[in-house]
Amino acid sequence: MLGETPFHHGGGRQLPDRGVLRWSGGEVRVVGVDVTGQKLWHVLADPVEVSGTVEAAVDPEFRELMIQLPLAPIS
Secondary structure (H helix, E strand, C coil): CCCCCCCCCCECCECCCCEEEEECCEEEEEEEEEEECCEEEEEECCCCCCCCCCEEEECHHHHHHHHHCCCCCCC
């Protein structure tokens, strides 16, 4: 969990953002975002220990695709 995040958690039939977290010790893909209470937890592609200052970067192509996709009505 980060103090702040640019990642959208999804909802309303929209998928959560994807992207990467970078820190001095490496990089890991973010493959989803889970909401627990008022907290957003980043779902990581690999089990890593993230520490120190972290850069969070959303995949702009994936986000644009999610914005452009029409939502089918729920029947």
